[in-house]
Amino acid sequence: MKDAFTDNTIRFIDLRGTGFSPADKNWQVKIHDAMLGVLQDMKCLELKEPVLLKPHIGEPKGATFIIPQTSTAVMEFLGAKKIKRTVCGDSTVAYSGERGYKENPHNDCARYLKLAAQRGWDAKGPLGTPFIILDRPATSTKGIYEFTGEEVFLKGDFGRYREIRGAGGYQAAGSIINIAHMTLHPVAHFACAIKNIAMGGASYKGKLQMHQHYLPGIDEGKCLQCGECSAHCPAQALKWEAGDYPKLDEKSCIGCGECLSVCNEQGQAITMETARIADWMRGEDTMQNRLMDYAAGLIGNRWSNLLNIAHLYNITRNCDCFDIVQKPIVNDIGILIGMNPFAIDFYARYLISNEMWKTKNKKELTYDEFKKGPNLLKQYFKDDAGTAPYEYLKKQYGIQYEADEIKTHLCKTAASGQ
Numbered sequence: 001m002k003d004a005f006t007d008n009t010i011r012f013i014d015l016r017g018t019g020f021s022p023a024d025k026n027w028q029v030k031i032h033d034a035m036l037g038v039l040q041d042m043k044c045l046e047l048k049e050p051v052l053l054k055p056h057i058g059e060p061k062g063a064t065f066i067i068p069q070t071s072t073a074v075m076e077f078l079g080a081k082k083i084k085r086t087v088c089g090d091s092t093v094a095y096s097g098e099r100g101y102k103e104n105p106h107n108d109c110a111r112y113l114k115l116a117a118q119r120g121w122d123a124k125g126p127l128g129t130p131f132i133i134l135d136r137p138a139t140s141t142k143g144i145y146e147f148t149g150e151e152v153f154l155k156g157d158f159g160r161y162r163e164i165r166g167a168g169g170y171q172a173a174g175s176i177i178n179i180a181h182m183t184l185h186p187v188a189h190f191a192c193a194i195k196n197i198a199m200g201g202a203s204y205k206g207k208l209q210m211h212q213h214y215l216p217g218i219d220e221g222k223c224l225q226c227g228e229c230s231a232h233c234p235a236q237a238l239k240w241e242a243g244d245y246p247k248l249d250e251k252s253c254i255g256c257g258e259c260l261s262v263c264n265e266q267g268q269a270i271t272m273e274t275a276r277i278a279d280w281m282r283g284e285d286t287m288q289n290r291l292m293d294y295a296a297g298l299i300g301n302r303w304s305n306l307l308n309i310a311h312l313y314n315i316t317r318n319c320d321c322f323d324i325v326q327k328p329i330v331n332d333i334g335i336l337i338g339m340n341p342f343a344i345d346f347y348a349r350y351l352i353s354n355e356m357w358k359t360k361n362k363k364e365l366t367y368d369e370f371k372k373g374p375n376l377l378k379q380y381f382k383d384d385a386g387t388a389p390y391e392y393l394k395k396q397y398g399i400q401y402e403a404d405e406i407k408t409h410l411c412k413t414a415a416s417g418q
């Protein structure tokens with residue numbers, strides 16, 4: 001896969017020190033106008049119907065998630081481009097709660113849809129578009145956005161994976177408006193545009209695969225003791241000796257499914273199982289790499305059809321999946337807009353690092369200083385890999401993770417009364 005971004009510029013709506021508040025109606029107008037100006041400047045974006053707006057709608061007790069009032073410019077922009085078939089949508093989550101996979105079975109997604117409506121992400125909300133659940137075909141909207149399968153299997157060389165699992169509704173999108181909220185995250189450490197694609201666009205089993213909650217089970221009744229699975233395992237997690245069955249080392253297994261793939265040509269003795277692990281921190285050290293693999297894979301050939309809008313305010317220690325009230329850990333920063341989600345995240349990492357640096361040292365961290373280190377996220381996650389996953393991305397996929405240019409749009413006017 002080669003670098004596919006014809007527009008590798010990041011537009012930065014700089015809200016630092018402005019007193020910005022997303023809930024303030026005056027600010028909503030200012031953000032609308034600033035964002036619309038930026039979108040009209042994006043000449044390389046190719047819009048194909050149907051268009052999916054992919055936010056994270058938060059959990060019931062949360063308060064720092066992104067609200068739809070800050071995306072009205074997107075709808076005006078799409079309307080001006082004569083785009084008619086649009087939806088907002090997100091997938092179910094692997095943990096329990098209003099958006100849970102188990103709590104929203106195929107024939108009853110009431111809990112998730114109710115939360116989306118309460119948050120204004122449905123047809124009655126400020127964007128006026130229906131809300132669908134990307135791995136629940138029953139929620140697709142006839143004539144607007146239709147898909148039939150919970151998940152779609154994508155085969156290819158996706159780093160650690162030969163096969164990844166996208167949510168059916170994510171793969172049905174002609175274009176994607178990836179509306180991300182930057183937060184820190186207990187397992188991934190950093191969550192923004194990449195994670196919103198990788199986790200948000202994956203099916204339930206895809207999420208388990210990224211979390212390494214997806215392990216091979218070996219049926220000794222079918223196993224031919226051929227050792228192929230062991231030979232192909234990229235993590236040396238299957239120990240095998242001639243004349244014996246392979247033995248799994250669960251701690252080493254990354255859940256990639258490669259053993260299943262080779263075994264299918266042999267004894268069909270492997271099935272991937274999901275129920276045995278309850279450790280959410282599993283694979284914390286390499287989670288960012290798996291998110292890269294999934295994001296690159298799920299985008300597929302839609303590089304020119306992807307727009308990323310990353311909201312860098314109300315930045316919390318944990319992600320919006322936490323069903324609690326959280327306090328921001330750094331000052332609000334602004335909004336990044338661009339076609340390259342990897343460059344967005346890399347620059348967002350710089351901007352949050354700068355805020356942490358300023359708090360401690362009372363001066364700015366330059367971009368060059370950021371690239372050389374130190375890794376300021378280590379104060380929250382001692383094993384954070386810093387920029388190494390971006391190097392992995394570049395090596396594996398040839399994708400550039402630094403923007404060619406940052407265009408800054410100042411938005412300095414105080415909100416109320418002006």
Ligand code: SF4
Pocket residue numbers: 218222223224225226227228229230245246262263264266267268269270
């Ligand atoms: S590839 Fe399949 S049949 Fe061969 S040893 Fe592994 S589990 Fe058994």
Ligand code: SF4
Pocket residue numbers: 215216232233234235236237238248252253254255256257258259260
């Ligand atoms: S899923 Fe199979 S191939 Fe992949 S790491 Fe685990 S044991 Fe190895």
